[in-house]
Amino acid sequence: xxxxxxxxxxxxxxxxxxxxxxxxxxxxxxxxxxxxxxxxxxxxxxxxxxxxxxxxxxxxxxxxxxxxxxxxxxxxxxxxxxxxxxxxxxxxxxxxxxxxxxxxxxxxxxxxxxxxxxxxxxxxxxxxxxxxxxxxxxxxxxxxxxxxxxxxxxxxxxxxxxxxxxxxxxxxxxxxxxxxxxxxxxxxxxxxxxxxxxxxxxxxxxxxxxxxxxxxxxxxxxxxxxxxxxxxxxxxxxxxxxxxxxxxxxxxxxxxxxxxxxxxxxxxxxxxxxxxxxxxxxxxxxxxxxxxxxxxxxxxxxxxxxxxxxxxxxxxxxxxxxxxxxxxxxxxxxxxxxxxxxxxxxxxxxxxxxxxxxxxxxxxxxxxxxxxxxxxxxxxxxxxxxxxxxxxxxxxxxxxxxxxxxxxxxxxxxxxxxxxxxxxxxxxxxxxxxxxxxxxxxxxxxxxx
Numbered sequence: 180x181x182x183x184x185x186x187x188x189x190x191x192x193x194x195x196x197x198x199x200x201x202x203x204x205x206x207x208x209x210x211x212x213x214x215x216x217x218x219x220x221x222x223x224x225x226x227x228x229x230x231x232x233x234x235x236x237x238x239x240x241x242x243x244x245x246x247x248x249x250x251x252x253x254x255x256x257x258x259x260x261x262x263x264x265x266x267x268x269x270x271x272x273x274x275x276x277x278x279x280x281x282x283x284x285x286x287x288x289x290x291x292x293x294x295x296x297x298x299x300x301x302x303x304x305x306x307x308x309x310x311x312x313x314x315x316x317x318x319x320x321x322x323x324x325x326x327x328x329x330x331x332x333x334x335x336x337x338x339x340x341x342x343x344x345x346x347x348x349x350x351x352x353x354x355x356x357x358x359x360x361x362x363x364x365x366x367x368x369x370x371x372x373x374x375x376x377x378x379x380x381x382x383x384x385x386x387x388x389x390x391x392x393x394x395x396x397x398x399x400x401x402x403x404x405x406x407x408x409x410x411x412x413x414x415x416x417x418x419x420x421x422x423x424x425x426x427x428x429x430x431x432x433x434x435x436x437x438x439x440x441x442x443x444x445x446x447x448x449x450x451x452x453x454x455x456x457x458x459x460x461x462x463x464x465x466x467x468x469x470x471x472x473x474x475x476x477x478x479x480x481x482x483x484x485x486x487x488x489x490x491x492x493x494x495x496x497x498x499x500x501x502x503x504x505x506x507x508x509x510x511x512x513x514x515x516x517x518x519x520x521x522x523x524x525x526x527x528x529x530x531x532x533x534x535x536x537x538x539x540x541x542x543x544x545x546x547x548x549x550x551x552x553x554x555x556x557x558x559x560x561x562x563x564x565x566x567x568x569x570x571x572x573x574x575x576x577x578x579x580x581x582x583x584x585x586x587x588x589x590x591x592x593x594x595x596x597x598x599x600x601x602x603x604x605x606x607x608x609x610x611x612x613x614x615x616x617x618x619x620x621x622x623x624x625x626x627x628x
Contacts, residue, residue: 188545194592202234205533208228208338208501210226210228213227215235217570219539222540224542225537225538226628227574228576231559231575232577233537234281234572234573236283237282237571238287239570240258241260241569243257243551243571244256244552244564245257245359245489245551246564246619247298247301249309249311249553250428251276254273254276254554255273256273257269258270258355259297259566261294261590264354267292267298268293269289270293270296270299272312274286293315295316297315297359299312299549300312300340302366305366306586309324309326311416313361317343319338319339319370320339340390340392342385344395345375355373355374355407357371357373359371361419363411367392368391368393368394369414369419371373371388371408371412372387373387373410374407374450377426378428379450384404387408387450388401388404389421401444402419404445404447405448407423407450409421409439410423411552419441420506422487422490424436425437425483429453429483431484431518432483433453434455434478436480436481436482436483436485437481437487439475439477448471448474449465450462450510452471459476479527479529481520481525482516485520487509488511488550489506489509489553490507490509493555498558501536507526507561508524509552509623510522512540516544522550525541537574540565548565550563550564550565556573557579561575577588
């Protein structure tokens with residue numbers, strides 16, 4: 180009996196080790212070169228996994244940013260026009276989707292003459308009314324939405340909140356123009372408002388925060404503060420996640436660009452505190468009496484100046500193992516090309532080293548793209564914006580098909596905007612539990628002898 184047990188446990192342990200080794204090997208994703216051809220004649224190579232393909236799904240935009248899915252299934256995208264403070268922004272409808280080619284047949288202006296529109300979302304209230312929400316630099320508005328409309332049928336939008344909109348030029352100063360919206364499963368609105376500077380004591384409490392309010396704009400409060408510029412925010416499971424931009428005065432190698440699972444009431448330390456290699460430090464130029472002891476560490480972090488922007492989470496039953504239970508995060512890239520950090524889309528799991536998913540947007544001194552917003556549209560497919568070249572890309576596992584069908588009937592207090600997940604991101608990498616099981620088996624084997 181002991182002999183049989185020995186054989187059984189030895190085989191089980193060997194099999195488990197092989198599985199672990201296989202999982203570890205599969206985690207090391209090999210990227211291959213794929214050619215991209217744009218309508219304007221530009222051709223260049225990008226690097227992505229061999230079993231994925233990349234297609235320019237919509238072209239001819241100016242500075243496309245973030246996506247929103249309407250209750251009728253159509254995809255909307257914001258466009259900030261350029262890097263200046265302007266009123267030439269727009270919201271477009273990406274229409275006539277061809278699932279075989281992975282391209283949109285039409286790009287239709289929905290709203291124009293907007294002040295730096297970074298984010299839009301849809302929400303269906305408890306009475307079944309659909310709403311379109313828009314975040315511009317100076318305000319958050321909403322208007323009634325009619326499914327299938329090409330232009331707003333509600334021409335009297337409600338202003339739910341006003342934001343400071345003064346400062347230096349976005350291109351040459353530290354003023355942050357973007358405002359981003361997210362809805363929680365409970366129907367609360369969250370809006371990120373960036374700082375007015377690189378590092379300073381703000382005059383308005385609303386700066387460098389994420390705000391919370393009801394769907395009608397009432398009961399506004401600060402949900403989290405000390406975030407220099409939380410460019411993208413999104414509810415995933417039970418958590419409000421946010422990318423955040425670090426300060427620019429600490430050199431080329433610090434601070435980290437950070438990714439947080441935000442906590443209600445938390446202070447993330449800007450401008451007195453920063454993070455480097457996952458550790459929180461006090462900024463010697465901007466100290467505060469309370470110090471940095473209680474500043475939460477990031478869920479994940481990225482190289483300095485890589486500019487983490489959009490993200491989404493992939494947890495479908497049939498999702499490719501390379502990105503399953505992981506975030507894809509767009510690293511927009513450093514403004515100073517000589518630093519060269521970012522310019523890629525990376526795979527993020529808590530506690531694991533990030534891996535490249537798509538790279539090659541910076542080639543020597545030439546920028547061929549800057550990834551910005553990410554939207555999951557299938558279990559192993561996504562859209563992302565390139566706000567440098569004005570392109571929306573479709574990336575999919577070869578053979579995958581993404582359909583934009585009409586959304587289900589409205590549900591009380593449930594947002595119909597994004598593909599929210601049903602499970603929260605794992606707190607520990609799978610490989611740890613795999614080797615943990617191997618250790619347990621080894622211990623049992625030793626007990627037998």
